[in-house]
Amino acid sequence: MFLLDAPYVSEFLKKTVRELGQSVLDTPEARALAGDAGFDFIDTVDFSARLGAGEKVLANSENALEYVIRCGCQPDLARQIDICKDKALFRETVADMxxxxxxxxxxxxxxxxxxxxxxxxxxxxxxxxxxxxxxxxVVNDHNEWAEVVAAIHGEREIMNAEYPEEVVNSGEFIVEQGIDGEEYAIDVYYDDDGEAVITNIMHHHFISEDDISDRLYYTSTNIMKTWLLPFSEYVSEVGRACEFNKFATHIEVRVTTDGEIVPIEANPLRFAGWCVADITHYAWGFNPYECYFEGLRPDWDAILEGQEDVATVMVIGDFVPGTDRENVKSIDYEGFCSLFSKLLELRKIDYLSYPVFAFAFARTNEADLKVLKSALAVDFSRFVEME
Structure with missing residues (x-):
């Protein structure tokens, strides 16, 4: 079964839901996002009964997770969700590691x-x-603390207005040690026995030491060959600590200069958000949602054969912080697309509702990533015409 909710449902995910014959919980949000997709909608009574009977469920967004928790029919699933949703609880759960x-x-x-x-x-x-x-x-000096807290006060109302409390709750914060190193995002599911199965690994590129944006993620043959085994071992250990089973999650980690893998967070019952998990299909030719529901394990040796030097990227067209999106006159999507030598898909986003104007998926050679990273170091205001 699927839980579908804002902010975004891709055409690939809609097609997947139909082809896998998965039912969708009937909600106003799911109906609005589905359009004419022709889903098999089920009511909350049927959903709860099937969930209680052990049927698998996957979400595209954490907005919809309240239905799993509220029904009370799968307390262990609710426990796993809560460990991920509460970043402080997740830290506490894996603290012994x-x-x-x-x-x-x-x-x-x-x-x-x-x-x-x-x-x-x-x-x-x-x-x-x-x-x-x-x-x-990011607090680089203790003297910055008052300024950071003032900024959080200013952002709180905006955060709570754009996302529901189940997704962003600014009533409680976690203050945590900074982690130097390269950041990676791992899509993984845990089978009935708690065995971890990785469906993709993406590198999260930052344009500077102070950058905290989600502008660029990419996967490549080199990334998979380098990190599949160590990350598989690591997420297996995380799964044992959290007692994950019949559960999908998107785990973000950093690898320090001395090789230690340190978790940032785990996102519950979904792969990469905003249907970014579709990049797995573009990069490696298989469907990660199908893997979860059918219990399939990617044959990485066969998948990566002949894929040397290939990289698949996802770029978020974000606004300069503080942009008055109500006064945006137009977006130069053609100019934005010119950043990529081989564009696979452009997803235009309702920028009045969310602080991004597009997601782009593209194919490139690993050798050409340096050029793209350089182009992305400049903000996207050049593609935004204001009134």
Whole structure:
């Protein structure tokens, strides 16, 4: 079964739902996003009964997870969801894996008076329940704390207005140690026995040390060959600590300079958000949603054969912070697409509702990634015409 909700349902996911014969929980949001997709909609009674009987469920968005928790028919699934949704709880659950990692759970009202002296700089502060880098701040010096807290106060109303409390809850924050190293995003599901199966690995590229944006993710043959085994071992250990089973998650990690894998967060009952998980199909030719529901394991040796030097990228067309999106006159989508030598798909986004104007998927050679990274180092204001 699928839970479909805002912000986005791709055409590929719609096609997948139909081809797999999966039912969709009937909600106003799912109906609006489905259009004429012809889904098999089921009501909450049927959904709860089938979930209670052990049927698998997958979401495209954390907005819809309240239905799983509210029905009360799968307490263990609700437990797994809560571990991921609450970033502080996730840190607490995997703490034995990383005994030297420092973090604090802090109520919003306590941020102003918080004693941050135990935290070594740089450190990070973010909502305990958050998404899409919303409300995330890097503190490079203790003297910046008052300014950061003031910024969080200003952002709180915006965060709560654009996403429901189940997705972004700015009432509680986690203050945690900064992690140097390269960042990766791992789509993985855990089978009935809790065995981890990775369906994709993406590198999260940052344009500077202070960058916290989600502008560029990419996967490549080199990434898969280098990290499939160590990440498989690591997410298996995470799964044992969290007791994950019959569960899909999108786990973000950083690899330090000495090779330690440190988790950032785990996102529940879904792969990469905004249907970015579709990049797996573009990159490797198989369907990650099908893998989860059918219990399929990708044959990576066969998949990667003959794919040397291939990279598949996902780029988010974001706005310069503070842009008044109500006064945007037009977007130069053609100019945005010119960034890519082989565009696979452009997804135009309702930028009045969300702070992005497009998602782009493209194919390139690993050798050409340097050129693309350089182009993405400049903000996208050149593609935005204001009134």
């Amino acid at each position: 990383h005994p030297d990692y420092h973090f604090m759970r802090v109520a919003f009202d306590d941020l102003d008076g918080l004693d941050i002296s135990p935290m070594s700089c740089p450190f990070v502060v973010k909502p305990a329940r958050g998404f899409f880098s919303l409300g995330v701040h």
